[in-house]
Structures are given as C-alpha cells and as structure tokens.
Amino acid sequence: MSAPYYPTLYQINTRVWLTELSRALGERATLDDVPDAELDRLAGMGFDWIWFLGVWQTGPAARKVSRSNAGWRDEFRETLPDLEEEDIAGSGFAIQSYAVHRDLGGDAALARLRQRLRQRGLKLMLDFVPNHMALDHPWVGEHPDYFVHGSESDLGRAPQNFCQVQTKDGPRVLAYGRDPFFPGWPDTLQLDYGNPDLQQAMVGELARITGQCDGVRCDMAMLVLPDVFERTWGIRAEPFWPKAIESVRNEHPRFVFMAEVYWDLEGTMQRQGFDYAYDKRLYDRLRDGRARPVREHFRAGLDYQDKLARFLENHDEPRAAATFPPDIHQAAAVIAFLSPGLRFFHQGQFQGRRKRISPHLVRAPEEAVDPTLERFYDRLLALLQQAVVRRGNWQPLDCAPAWEGNWTWDCFVVFAWEGADGERWLVVVNYAPNQSQCYVRLPFAGPGIGRWRLKDLIGAATHERAGDELATRGLYLDEPPWRAQVFSLTDISQARSQVSSPAGN
Secondary structure, eight states, X not given: OOOOOOOEEEEEEHHHHHHHHHHHHTSOOOGGGSOHHHHHHHHHTTOXXXXXXXXXXXXXXXXXXXXXXXXXXXXXXXXXXXXXXXXXXXXXXXXXXXXXXGGGTHHHHHHHHHHHHHHTTOEEEEEEOOSEEETTOHHHHHOGGGBOBOOHHHHHHOTTTEEEEEETTEEEEEEOBOOTTSOOBTTEEXXXXXXXXXXXXXXXXXXXXXXXXXXXXXXXXXGGSHHHHHHHHSOOOOOXXXXXXXXXXXXXXXXXXXXXXXXXXXXXXXXXXXXEEEOHHHXXXXXXXXXXXXXXXTTSOHHHHTTEEEOSOOSSSOOHHHHSOHHHHHHHHHHHHTSSSEEEEETTTTTTOOOOOOTTBSOOOOOOOOHHHHHHHHHHHHHHTSHHHHTSEEEEOOEEOSSTTOGGGGGEEEEEEEOTXXXXXXXXXXXXXXXXXXXXOOOSSOOSSSEEEEEESSSSOEEEEEHHHHHHTOEEEEEOTTOXXXXXXXXXXHHHHHHHSOOOO
C-alpha cells in the first residue's frame, strides 16, 4: 500500500478576483495580470492546488436571464446593496463554450498562468459542468438531440422546468438544467445522457479541458449517474463517468477528478473513478455542533476517508464565519482540516468574510477582516505544511469517562498522527458548549516510561505527563467549551538523559 498524501486546495473566484485587480490597475485585468507576488504568496501558504472558478466563456443569453430574474436580483442586492448592471455577468456555470472567457484573456492567457503556477509547484484545477449547457451554446441549434426534450403540455404544466427554443429543426421544447429537488435553472438547458452521441461529445469536451489544467472539479457530478438521471427525467442512460475518466487517464494518467456530490453518494463517486468527493456529510455534522456524529463519521475506512474533500465553505455554501460562531469555527476547522483527505479552502475564508458571492456576480462587497480568525488560519496552514499530517498515519481515538457517571467524555473528538520520522501529534477537540473531561489512551508504541511533554502547536499550553500514567490510564483531559488543541508529544526524559550522560572516550 502506498504512503498517504493529503494535499491542500484553494478556490479562487476568478471573475471577482480580476474585478478587484482591475480596479487596482485602473484598467481591465486578465489572467496575465495576476501578480507573480500573489502566486508566490499562495505557494508559500502551502497549497498544492489552485482552483480557478468560472474561467469558461459565457454568453448574452445567460446574462440576460440573470439580470431579469427578480428572485436572483433580490439575492444579488443582499450581497451588494450598491448593485449595478455590470456586476451581473451571468452564471459561470451557464457555459457557452469550454474556451477561456475572452474578458479573462482567452486560452493563451490561461496557458501562461498555468506555466507560472507550475514554476511554483502549484497545480491548476478548473470546472467541468456535465449536467447542462447555456441557452446559447452552439449545440442548441446544431444538435438539439443532445438535450432533454419536452412537450407543449410539459411547457404548460411546468414552465419553471421547460422552455421553447429555436433549433435547426424548428422550434422545440427543451428542459432546463435541473437538480430533481428544485426548479430548473432557466439560464441552462439539460443534457440528455440517454443519448450515446451526447455522452461521446461530452467526453470530447472533457478531453479539451484536460489539456489546459491538472484536474477538474465536476459540478453536481451525481446528477448524471444512471439511476439519478432516470429518476429525474425518466430516461435510461449508460454510465458516463467510468468511460470518461478512463479516456482521460489513457492520455493523462495523473489527472485528478473531484466530484461535487450530495445525498450520501460520496462512495459511489469514488467507485466511479473520482479521486476526491465532497464530504458534505462531515460539513453538516460539524454545523450541527454535536461531537458523537462527527466522531462516528471518522469510523469509516481510510480507503474511503483518504478520498474525501473536507471543507467548511465553498462558493455554494454559506460563509463559514456566518455559519459558525468564532470559537466553534476554530474547533470545526481543526477537526475538518487535520483529518485525512484533501483540505479544501475558499477565498475569503481566512479573513472571515461573511457574505456568499453568487456565481452570477463579478464583484464582491467590501468587508472588514477578522484579525483573530486570520491569525488562527495562519497557524493552521503552517501546521498543514508539516510532513506528519501530509504523509503521516492517522487514526481516530476512543475516549473513556473520567469517572463513573461523567457523560462529558462523549463531547470529545480526538485524532492521532504519527510521521515516518517518529513525530507524534495528538488532535484534541471538546466539540461541545460545556466543560468536558475524559481519558484517552494513546496508540503510540511508547510512552511507557519517563516523562513526556505535550506542547500545543495552535495555542500556548505546554504540559508534562508521566509515561507510566499515560500507558495505564491514558491522558486526562479537562477542557472548556469548544477548545481545540494540537499537541506534539516529546519524550523529554530521553532528551534529559542524553544531556546528563558523560561523553564517551
């Protein structure tokens, strides 16, 4: 079995980022204008992957829908009270062409940016949207058979899910792209995965993308699974992902696929061939604020855990700073990002931004930075660069009551990490609103003799404990609400004996 490797990913809202850069430069910025110093900063923070969200060409049809949809505009105004028309560019997921947007500098500018990323050891991730295309995608006119069709009665019965468009065969009723639990997205049209020609065409689109980046994040990847697609549309479809991923890997063996996935289908997407799948279940359990479901979540095998993408926010979820109170935010972050898998961060998360930015917008509101949260993430990111949590061995630990009848042992989430060089870390979180106590037995081959120092790497505490006590009863913990600590363990008795021993002849 190969050694584990747990990378970090940083998601950037490309259009918003370039809008801010344009204002600083006094002229429209493209991907060529991203400063080398900013790429140096991202590399220095320890990231392996940069995901540039929303680089593909969008068109006037989606922009018109975004600007005219009253419900969406209400959301946009909540984000930007000073909203202007040019702030609404249309959804980055209503793709007119898998070519880099002209306003961003086109394919050539992306290629140059990718080369600059490579020079710094950074890999590039881009979007692949398998479920739908923009209303004005060329296929609508040229290949209407690539899309899910409806009838006049469908249009009359469910106008929120169907529309009439002009094709080479005349006017046709086509379905909007859709999640089965929500109305259709009226700026997109649903692709028909029951059509083998469409599936082959999408493999071709994916092949184009794979020549421009090192990995793709696949939007709502579970929607094209055969059973999900049939439940949604009543159309039988052959599996798409296994053959698409195999086709890519034949040309690019190390290309990485990450699935946005919900409904507890993470394992299904892994079996389809994905390297990583969103861990939405952990996010939901952390948000609920109860330790036991979080702890039980980590009982799954490492073959599954290693292929999960852990996050506290992304462009679809509310901002973490708006979802988690400050003390819970830090505790949840320690749990999420010091567990195995891919560590997935979002632009603005470190500064405590509180307003989610719709993918239809190209401008962000001005928000104050939370200096306490920013300092916390600085420390956490520094820890995530250490070999022990990038390539080490991880395991969840059991806790025992500190005394009979004390139920608060159930409030802890505790992990152990051990590196190839013998470095040992203990991650301890009291994930509860109350003071809690427990004993936790350490899994390391020591510590049975001497004395051990436990130094909190994310705080200021340092403790010394007798090795025989740790070996018998375990480590006693008595922690305030929502306390998160990351201890390094050092055998100080061994170090002291080396210092006190006389030098040999």
